[in-house]
Amino acid sequence: MRGQEIFNVKQNYKLADAVYRMELEGNASSVTAAGQFVNVKTSGFYLRRPFSVCDFSENSLTIVYKTAGKGTEAFSRVKPGEKLDVLVGLGNGYSLDKSGERPLLIGGGVGIPPLYGLAKRLAAQGREVNVVLGFNTASEIFLEKDFRALGVGVTVTTVDGSYGKKGLVTDVLGSFSYTHHYTCGPRAMLKAVYEKTTGGGSYSLEERMACGFGACLACTCKTTYGHARVCKEGPVFEKEDLVW
Numbered sequence: 001m002r003g004q005e006i007f008n009v010k011q012n013y014k015l016a017d018a019v020y021r022m023e024l025e026g027n028a029s030s031v032t033a034a035g036q037f038v039n040v041k042t043s044g045f046y047l048r049r050p051f052s053v054c055d056f057s058e059n060s061l062t063i064v065y066k067t068a069g070k071g072t073e074a075f076s077r078v079k080p081g082e083k084l085d086v087l088v089g090l091g092n093g094y095s096l097d098k099s100g101e102r103p104l105l106i107g108g109g110v111g112i113p114p115l116y117g118l119a120k121r122l123a124a125q126g127r128e129v130n131v132v133l134g135f136n137t138a139s140e141i142f143l144e145k146d147f148r149a150l151g152v153g154v155t156v157t158t159v160d161g162s163y164g165k166k167g168l169v170t171d172v173l174g175s176f177s178y179t180h181h182y183t184c185g186p187r188a189m190l191k192a193v194y195e196k197t198t199g200g201g202s203y204s205l206e207e208r209m210a211c212g213f214g215a216c217l218a219c220t221c222k223t224t225y226g227h228a229r230v231c232k233e234g235p236v237f238e239k240e241d242l243v244w
């Protein structure tokens with residue numbers, strides 16, 4: 001159930017090249033699933049900016065974001081103690097029920113944050129979780145230690161080979177046996193994952209958005225059952241429903 005809340009900024013600090021972690025305190029009770037997102041207002045910007053929830057509790061939210069333009073640059077300058085107006089509980093999120101015993105989570109760049117909250121919840125259910133995290137280069141790596149602290153299997157790939165396995169996330173998928181896959185990342189990566197995986201999968205699409213709650217149709221995508229709003233029917237879609 002969507003809500004509009006004022007959150008207190010607890011922390012906002014740099015994690016890696018151009019990547020920041022923001023921890024917010026406030027009423028997050030309408031966030032019910034990993035993979036949901038929030039839409040954050042910043043003074044001076046008409047449109048809110050959407051971010052996946054990286055982790056959440058009843059009274060806290062964490063987002064991890066990359067500075068992509070003026071809105072996210074403004075976020076990076078927000079100080080602890082400031083207040084932010086946030087639409088919470090947006091989108092459907094990932095379903096834990098689909099995971100089977102051995103889920104594989106595949107993330108690329110700023111598609112990785114929602115997979116952290118998912119891994120945490122799947123691990124808490126006793127699932128044997130493996131995570132593949134893809135980056136361009138070592139200086140961009142974030143959340144690796146956080147995933148390891150959950151006790152899940154972690155494989156890091158870098159395009160330039162400066163850390164972990166050299167190559168793309170899809171280069172290592174053949175070494176895993178998995179019951180279901182969950183993924184989030186750039187569209188080209190999602191399509192490659194779609195082509196190289198077997199069995200069922202849940203894909204989070206981070207399309208450009210405006211309202212974030214289904215009213216403006218700015219974020220529609222094609223599915224096997226017709227057009228869907230990524231912000232409302234998604235952002236998570238099942239593999240069999242995707243049309244590229």
Ligand SMILES: Cc1cc2nc3c(=O)[nH]c(=O)nc-3n(C[C@H](O)[C@H](O)[C@H](O)COP(=O)(O)OP(=O)(O)OC[C@H]3O[C@@H](n4cnc5c(N)ncnc54)[C@H](O)[C@@H]3O)c2cc1C
Nearest residue numbers: 049050051052064065066068069070071072110206207208
């Ligand atoms: C459901 C959802 C969840 C998201 N979660 C995260 C997250 O957890 N962490 C994170 O860093 N980012 C996330 N994004 C992307 C984030 O919303 C954009 O990077 C941000 O809104 C850009 O705002 P800006 O004002 O800084 O840049 P703008 O000036 O609006 O744009 C700057 C550049 O970023 C590109 N851009 C803007 N929005 C997107 C988008 N949705 N996908 C790809 N490129 C985009 C633009 O094409 C442009 O090149 C998410 C987007 C969606 C829709």
Ligand code: FES
Nearest residue numbers: 210212216217231
């Ligand atoms: S962003 Fe308005 S309908 Fe999705």
